[in-house]
Amino acid sequence: MQFIDLAAQYQHLKTRIDKRIQNVLDHGQYIMGPEVQELEEKLAEYVGVKHAITCANGTDALTLALMALNIGEGDAVMVPTFTFFASAETVAYAKATPVFVDSDPSTFNMCPVDLEKRIKTVLAEGRLNLKAIMPVDLFGLPANYPEIQKIADKYNLKIIEDAAQGFGGEINGKRAGSFGDIATTSFFPAKPLGCYGDGGAIFTDNDEYAELIKSLRVHGKGTDKYDNVRIGMNSRLDTIQAAVLLEKLNEFPKELTNRNKVAACFTQKLDGMLRTPKTPEGYISSWAQYTVVSEKRMEIMSLLEKNGIPTVVYYSTCMHEQTAFVNCIDLGLYPVAESFAKTVFSLPMHPYMADASVNKVIDAFKKDFC
Template sequence: MAIPFIDLGTQRARIGAKIEAGVLKVIGHGAYIMGPEVKAFEADLATFAQSKHALSCANGTDAIELILLGLGIGAGDAVFVPAFTFVATAEVVPMTRAEPVFVDIDARTYNIDPVKLEAAIEAVIAEGRLKPAAIIAVDLFGQPADYPALKLIADKYGLPLISDAAQGFGGTIDGKQPLEWAVATATSFYPAKPLGCYGDGGAVVTNDDVLQDRLISYRVHGGATAADAAAAKFEHETKYLNVRIGMNSRLDTIQAAVLIEKLAIFAEEIELRQVVAKRYNEALEGFVTSVPYVKDGYVSTWAQYTIEHENRDGLQLHLREKGIPTAVYYPIPLHQQPGYAGFTSGTRNLSVSEAKSKTVISLPFSPYLTAETQNEIVEAIKSFKG
């Protein structure tokens, strides 16, 4: 049987009947938009994230944009983002008319480098064109960014720290989730993510009541919050009093029904992911340029298991010939993407991101990857003589 890059089938065999029952229930009651499962899932998600609020939305990209809108980010603002991440992290910034400022990453964790972040903030201040306004840290490949160090810098410059945990939702530092340090965490339920649904989906978790109110408003066309409606003495449906320019970004009720079942086993799956990653580490150490490095006290959710190899493209071809799928996240850092060439503020010292984009390669991974299949993958890697 072909080895899948991300195996969703084994999980489906495990909880498929429960998911189908949940989906059929939604089809039966007919509340396809903002139905009871959406509220129930948001409550479960807040419990999991140990957050005061959880707000679901249409995808992980919107989740980040909603946070920026809720924080009032806009024209003339600089938002600091890692240069080595999925484009969505940076893409939402110009959508608010602010500008992304690219920051280099730490060579071992692939996450935004706090020292380089501070240098980039200073460069923007010295340049004087943009106002530093927010930091978005990304938990790349599943490992939380260095939130304790980032928070010190965020506080020094009075900037909100946002967590893009689309890949690392559920990851922890000394048992604490990024919300311990960040004002809000965004995540994605894209099917291949550690906590994915059967389509698009996303969420924001936060402990901030004011931000949550604004997120609720921006999620549905900038409709009035309870306070807005009271102040305006507006007595109709709040979405028909539009106090902000918002968006339409709701999680489908059917997806919420899927996620309720998946979230119920998510903590256990994060444990299983540790076992699979450990097996890979032990088998591959010394045979490739590097195996993933996870900092002491950090728990990764292993959205990707990413190694480095000096002849990355040769290894990819070799594995493809043996029927083993791999992926390159990411072959071009964001500051070198054509669409982003106009954003040149910051230090522009992005050499680690540039180097990593040439050597990283991600291997098949899932919590249910068997030792036998993993062995096949490892042997194929070891047989590469490039």
């Protein structure tokens, strides 16, 4: 059994993907070819925003968003502590300070209550210029943007949505990638919408941000590519990756339906044996991972491995505990996030998961834990 079966997906889309790649090989425009513009238009349409700007990877997407908002030394950005390293890394790379926020115990995402508490602490200390909030759509579920937006408006802060795992998720019909001032995503192969290499994208309704990001991703170029009007970076999506993503995006709605069917089956059968993930009313998750909670994590993972069922832990070390952030601003304890780091693990999840594989996971739990 595969944890994420990319080979099954490729076999399903093989004829279409191969044809797309062959078209790129035929026209030879490997960098910023026509497929890139086509993909950007279709991504913007799918997400429901005016602008989608592709780039080399999801980490660069966050960096470009921070650059567009002119966030740098002396500034602070609120970031969840229970997430992948890139979220806080890009803030530090911009020479700004990541300020960590505890998790919501019901969703794994940034806790709005803890967020406001820590914003007040930072403002009271007066050492940093608080500029933005960077929520993460963890495991495929959008963060609580209705509440986070209220807090951002109250304190005049920008929102950068990190939808690297959340592409395809929704809140009341509004799709991930459309929240806040700027949103980003990743096309890393294991993501809900992934390419066959690396890639990323930035989403916004702001025309000024969009034009700035388009310049920044290509060395800060002006109207003439040899007239660079600002310091930027080299972060372009390869045309072949855009070609792959075009076919995957066409299939994505069906895949999202399949992911939700697998998740619903797991939740129905496993709830009670361990803590299963819950989707709040009005939300849709893209199920980047199906993550459960148990105090017996290591015992369960070991038994599942013996049954040929792979599992993965995301994330065993919180951001505030990482060596790189040992000297970061200390705002006290993070009890919920630290508990998750010790108890969460993820089960196999992908849109081509056969019923037999789903049942195998469920039967293993029934056999060993009932």
